[in-house]
Amino acid sequence: MGLTFAEKILATYAGENKTIPGQIVTVKPDYLLTHDNTAAIIQKISNELKRYGIYSTSLPIIVIDHVIPAASEKTAINHKKIREFVRTFHIKHFYDVGVGVCHQVVVEKGLALPGKLLLGSDSHTCSYGAVGAFSSGIDRTEAASLLLTGKTWLKVPQSIKINIANHLSKGVYAKDAILHIIGDVSASGATYCSVEYHGLVDQLTIDDRFTIANMGVEMGAKNSVFFVDEVTKQFLQSINVKNSIYKPIANDEDASYLKILEYDMADIVPSVACPHTVDNVKTADSLMDIDIQQCLIGTCTNGRLSDLETAADILKGKHVHPSVRLLIIPASTQIFKQALQKGVIEILVEAGGMVLPPGCGPCLGAHQGVLSPEERCISTANRNFKGRMGSKEAEIYLASPATVAASAIKGKITDPREVMK
């Protein structure tokens, strides 16, 4: 019997020939990602840090992105503590306020690579499956322990294989595909599992794969993964990663899966996750009478150049509805610069968009565009939980950048194909 991706990569990191689902293995990840929560993490182990130091200066990746620039004295103090920690312990991979959203930065800087194992104290750490890495979220306490010891335990997960058939239609995007899949399998449909994407995945760019892998946790998955192909290799080349520094790992043909699911991309239409769960998915055309007050294009799910370009194509020469606020958040400064050079930002601003600094923005309700009671937001983010963006009496809808852009023009939820005609 062959091995799934998860069984194989965890065997590699555990120094075993094979592993089986349910087995507990001890692993040393290549990287440990922490963000603004680094301040709370190092606070837990201040005595141990003095006594033992950190396991390795190259293990941590620290990105300040969640509340940037600091929104209060308290967050400013946290940021300062993080910078002091970085200096004291000579942390190699540190990205201060303004570089970008942590997951985007990890991929953009070539830290997430095929066949690598990354853990992070953020649930969307599962994003790096976009480039063939095994990556998963952990809590702050475990991140603290990893800073000191460099190792932790993982349970080998069962795996789910998702076969992609046919091609996405015009006006339908990777975000619609993953919303459709989550709506189908439910918010707990992949709990504890590793999800592998197979079939016609070559139609999906790294940006598309990023969006899909990012949302794996919204169906409960431990990790999601796309295997290395020409698309991956070209992307890695484009960010100057030499293929000699990584070793791709793929599943075996005869591996055993908990479930094998098939999705026909041609059947998928623009989709929207309705309040207050990510699996409450409906087609955009069934929601066209719902008025909205805020539109958000950005976040680790959909703040990449292709997302901003898609939105700009729709908004070019048009203006957002007078009762709508359109927030644009490039996922990194690098993306922001590219979008500036290509004239994308100009189109979005001309259309009435307001550009926020590259970070998490209002996605987690901390600042920069939180919602009042009885307001509705349509967002390209990954979560629509009650209270997530501020008031618990506000509503959050999740959709593709195209659907959000079309909705911004109309002032109500709109199937983007309506404005792309």
Next chain:
Amino acid sequence: MAIWKYNDDINTDMLFPGKYTYTCSTAEEIKPHLLEDLDQSFAKNVKKDDIIIAGKNFGCGSSREQPVVGLKAVGIKAVIAKSFARIFYRSAINQGLLLIESAEVVNMYKKGDSIRVKPEDGVIIMNDQSFHFPTLPPEIIDIQKAGGLLAYTRKKLEERN
């Protein structure tokens, strides 16, 4: 001892709103906001040894550990659910909060039923009926015995040096 009953997919924002994630880290800061957007009576009335019963996918969403730290700090004896989200489950191991997967108990529970949990025996006693739950792997029990992950890590570091 009270039993708090909730539905499926209770997410981390309901357990502890995201807007406090970077301003509240200690147990005392967390406690008043526990379950704030789900059940405002919880933080006011919860007592030591209370039990939470919930449906599937309890703790889904963010990796924030404040829900677990908070539930542990107010003295929740156990959370019994049909299933748990994985980061939440790991976090509970790390903080020493007892989580038990038992769809049977959740399905049979009715308001007014009495529940006792005996973690050492792997048994839930509901009214007069016993329900057994599987014990955890030895690697995990070692962490629990040490009093949580940080205590376990401290012990390992002391042994090493």
